[in-house]
Amino acid sequence: MPELPEVETTLRGISKKIxxxxxxxxxxxxxxxxWPINKNLKKFLKNKKVCSAERRGKxxxxxLSKGHLLxxxxxxxxxxxxxxxxxxxxxxxxxxxxxxGWTLRYTDIRKxxxxxxxxxxxDQHKLLKNLGPEPLGNSFNGEYLFSVTRKKTRPIKNxxxxxxxxxxxxxxxxxxxxxxxxxxxxKQSRRLSKTNCEDLSRAIRQTLTEAIEAGGTTLKDYTNxxxxxxxxxxxxxxxxxxxxxxxxxGAKLKLIKQANRQTVxxxxxxx
DNA sequence: CTGGTGACCTGGCTGC
DNA sequence: TGCAGCCAGGTCACCA
Numbered sequence: 001m002p003e004l005p006e007v008e009t010t011l012r013g014i015s016k017k018i019x020x021x022x023x024x025x026x027x028x029x030x031x032x033x034x035w036p037i038n039k040n041l042k043k044f045l046k047n048k049k050v051c052s053a054e055r056r057g058k059x060x061x062x063x064l065s066k067g068h069l070l071x072x073x074x075x076x077x078x079x080x081x082x083x084x085x086x087x088x089x090x091x092x093x094x095x096x097x098x099x100x101g102w103t104l105r106y107t108d109i110r111k112x113x114x115x116x117x118x119x120x121x122x123d124q125h126k127l128l129k130n131l132g133p134e135p136l137g138n139s140f141n142g143e144y145l146f147s148v149t150r151k152k153t154r155p156i157k158n159x160x161x162x163x164x165x166x167x168x169x170x171x172x173x174x175x176x177x178x179x180x181x182x183x184x185x186x187k188q189s190r191r192l193s194k195t196n197c198e199d200l201s202r203a204i205r206q207t208l209t210e211a212i213e214a215g216g217t218t219l220k221d222y223t224n225x226x227x228x229x230x231x232x233x234x235x236x237x238x239x240x241x242x243x244x245x246x247x248x249x250g251a252k253l254k255l256i257k258q259a260n261r262q263t264v265x266x267x268x269x270x271x
Numbered sequence: 272c273t274g275g276t277g278a279c280c281t282g283g284c285t286g287c
Numbered sequence: 288t289g290c291a292g293c294c295a296g297g298t299c300a301c302c303a
Contacts, residue, residue, distance in 0.1 A: 003296060034279070034299085058297075075297055076281080091281085110280045112297065127299090154274060163298075170296060260276075262295085276302085285293080 002073040004135065004168030005211035007058045010079050014104065015053045017081040018062075021098040022049050030093045034074060034114045037094070044117050045069070045096065057131050057167030061122050068122045074112025080105050131167040135204050140166055142198030149189040149197060156192060157185035158259050160204065169204060171261045173211065175239040177203040184270045185263050186256075210235060238264040 002010065026045040028037050038044070049065040060079075062069040071079070083102045088095065094115065096104040106113070118125050133139040148165055149156070159165055161174050169177070178185050180203035183196055192200070214235060237247050239262075242255025246266040256263045 006296080034297095072297085074279095075295070108280095109282065110295090112279065112281095152273090158274085161297095172296065259274095274303095276300105278300085279298100281295105283294090285291105287289105287291090 002058065002075075002077065002216075003170035003173055003211075004055075004058060004208055005173075005214075006216040007055055007060060007073060007168075008212050009216040010073070011053060011055050011060055014079050014081050017102065018050050018096075018098070018104055019053065020049065020051070021100060021102065022047060023064075023096055024099045025095075025097045027095045027097065028093065029088060030111070033093065033108065033111050034072070035116070037115055038117050041115070041117055056122075056128055057134070057163055058170075059128065063122075068118040070114065070116040070118055070122065070125065070127065071106075072114040072127075074108060074110060074114065076110040077106060077108040077113035080107070130164050132163060132165045133167070135166050135168055135201075135208055140201060140205070142194065142201045145197040145201045146192070146194050149192050152189035154189055155186045155258065156183060156189045156200070157263060159189045160200070161259070161261075166204070168208070172236070172239045173204070173207050175262075175264055176237060177207045179238045179265060179270060180207060182270050185258055185265050187271075238266065240264070 023045045026042045028041070031037065044067065045064075048067070050062055051065055052063045054061050054063070058072060060071040062071065073079070081102060081104050085097075085103055088105070091109050092105055092107045093111070094106045098104075106115070116127070122128055133144065149159065152159060157174050157178060160169050160177070161171065175185070177200060181196070181199040183192070183200055238253055241253055242262070242264045244253055245251065246253055246269060249266065249268045251266055251268040253264050254267050
């Protein structure tokens with residue numbers, strides 16, 4: 001579910017509601033999500049203040065008065081902040097309760113998300129230290145993409161979905177960006193021209209930016225921190241449209257399986 | 272080093 | 288209706 005725009009939308013939704021608040025208690029209701037939840041986390045979080053919140057790729061980092069908390073939403077995770085504690089339902093795996101009565105609650109049907117305490121500098125954590133540049137940042141551009149595609153034999157879609165090449169581009173937006181750039185997903189990375197790389201980096205930036213402005217994509221059940229759906233779905237041109245006509249030329253969109261993921265492209269518009 | 276695959280987990284949908 | 292089988296937005300760990 002959550003790709004970069006959904007994570008960004010979530011972060012914006014929770015930030016102002018939790019900033020500068022002090023943590024009263026942490027209540028886990030599961031032993032583990034993707035990894036076991038650190039047993040010292042209750043103690044670690046007690047009385048800590050949330051100084052700032054930021055995003056790195058699809059990770060949310062809460063910077064505390066001492067230490068950091070790393071949150072990943074996996075495939076189905078959601079964060080919500082509310083001030084009237086309700087009885088936690090199934091799949092609502094943890095709460096961070098603040099001293100003013102507000103609660104940050106995590107819901108995740110598939111338990112692919114993560115909650116990790118970090119004592120050192122976050123960017124040196126093994127999950128973060130190898131991440132590629134932010135697709136919306138200045139260091140991600142055609143020149144960068146050109147340099148990392150040289151000598152790479154793997155398909156370009158696999159490459160841009162590799163978080164160590166560029167972080168935050170998931171399946172939906174990889175499909176969309178490749179369509180926008182007119183490049184076939186299976187094209188070998190090293191075969192991309194300089195122009196291809198410039199088009200693709202621009203397409204990735206544009207796709208993500210538009211999705212953030214729309215509040216993320218809602219496919220099945222994504223909602224933002226206020227439980228509102230995202231409105232980007234109506235903007236999707238290829239994802240989830242296999243065998244339907246291309247919105248540009250009318251040709252039947254190809255649906256293939258690539259790297260175990262649904263991949264859709266237009267055989268006419270993309271080369 | 273590079274690249275491909277399995278695994279994690281649950282629910283929803285399809286088709287028999 | 289029931290149920291087996293397949294699929295899903297992510298990505299780490301492991302293997303060749």
